[in-house]
Amino acid sequence: MNHAKIRELFPIVNQKVNNHSLVYLDNAATTQKPRQVIQTLKRFYEWENANVHRGVHTLGTRATDAYEGARMKVARFINAASEQEIIFTRGTTAAINLVASGYAKAICKEGDEIVITLMEHHSNLIPWQQAAKATGAILKYIPLQQDGSVSLEDVEKTITARTKIVSVSHISNVLGMINPIKQITKIAHKHGAVILVDGAQSAPHIKIDMQELDCDFYAFSGHKMCGPTGIGVLYGKKKIIQQMEPVEFGGEMIEHVDLWGTTWREVPWKFEGGTPIIAGAIGLGAAIDFLEHIGREEIERHDRQLTRYAMERMAEIDDLAVYGPKNDRVGLITFNLGNIHPHDVATFLDSFGIAVRAGHHCCQPLMSWLGAHATTRASFYLYNTEDEVDKFITVLLAARKYFM
Structure with missing residues (x-):
């Protein structure tokens, strides 16, 4: 991976912030966009802009071909069995809510179980709280090990014959570890449950294969993988999503309407x-x-290596607490520096042009489990370099000296 050439493709990273070269380490929140994506959006609005599916004019045909062509690209990207298993949504949050509202509320009843973990992002927690309240189902949590990981033994103990849905993150947006999704899926299926995987943090960094994972639903967002904001994907096995009811009505989802009833288009x-x-x-x-042009194996190798390097450098700093396992992390490190408030750490870093995230990262139950009100998070992607990590460490040391 030629970092210099890759960085040239991202206009936004080549700027000064507070009179310092920008070091963008907030990729778990959203990634930057390469020129190819920006130019594609520009070309669409200048050349193809029209509504899709039912227009018979040339622009409508162009737009429809491009839109459905994107669906086919997503299907190949995650190795779905068919493009009909790809539902476009506003993002991971909307995708999970679609399953919670369109599937869980239809199949769950009082006494059934919905199983998640303590590490889940609010977007993979609150929809299940609401589904449980609406149906009388019981929301259960797989406990965490001391380092924040999930043990398969605990998964076996938590999922039972009454479990209808299991929903877990592939990579934690706080702890950075990869959960054993393939094994968790086997346990869920053994008990007759379906499983949804929150892939918001995994789709950008590692190769994902729906045939290998065998999960029933998989949700991810475009803006975390060099795509635009406001677009996401819900993958669902065709035999399952065919049973689901839509939750939004009108427009292109309709097959036929009369005064007293409506039929839907196919999935x-x-x-x-x-x-x-x-x-x-x-x-x-x-x-x-x-x-795909860069290569997902190459992206994963780079992101893992850069995360390891950052972990090694951060170990040099006294009074720095890193959360999550020390090994097998991908793309992010969450930490606290002594008793300095994370917002102060992030503001200090920003004064040197370094962008990180501070707060509870939409994981307040996990923060409570960690015993932290908030943390600082540095997250990496394919355009970040070891030189940027070194600058990050230098400024962290300066922050420690300034505040402590």
Whole structure:
């Protein structure tokens, strides 16, 4: 991976912030966009912009071909069995809510179980709280080990014959570790449960294969993998999503309407009510082309190596607490520096042009488990370098000296 050439493709990283060269380490929140994606969006609005599916004019045909072409790219990217298993959503949050509202509320009843973990992002926790309240189901949590990891023994103990749905993150947005999704899926299926995987942090960094993982649903966001904001994907096995009811009504999801009833189009279009996220989907397709050109194995190798390097450098700093396992992390490190408030750490870093995230990272139950009100998070992607990590460490040391 030629870092200099890759960085040239991302216009935003080549700027000064507070009179310092920008070091963007907030990639777990959103990634930057390469010129190819920006140019694809520009071309769409200048050349192809029209609504999709039912228009018979030339621009409508171009837009439809590009939109459905993006669906096919997503299907290949995650090795789905069919493009009909790809539903475009506004993002991971909307995808999980679609399953919680369109599936969980239909199949769960009082006394059934919905199982998640303590590490989940609020977007993979609150929808299940609401589904449990609506149906009388019981929300259960797989406990965490001392380092924040999940043991398969605890998974076996938590999932039972009454479990209907299991929903877990592939990579924690706080702890950075990869959960054993393939094994968790086997346990869920053994008990007759379906499993949803929150792939918001995994889709950008590692190769994902729906046939290998065998999960029933997989959700991820375009903006965390060099694509536009406002576009995401829900993968669902066709035999399952065919049973689901839509939760938004109108527009292209309709087959036929009379005065007293309506029939829906087939999947996936019955879940894409109204004018769909056309430009976003096309931009996501361009992002997938970009990532495939670089190579997902190469991206994962770089992200793992850079995370290891940052962990090694951070070990040099006294009074620095890192959360999560020391090994097998991908793309992010969450930490606290002594008793300095994370917002103060982030503000100090920003004064030197270094962008990180501070707060509870939409994981307040996990923060409580960690015994921390908030943390600072540095997260890396394919355009970050060891030189940037070195600058980050230098400024962290300066922050420690300034505040302590």
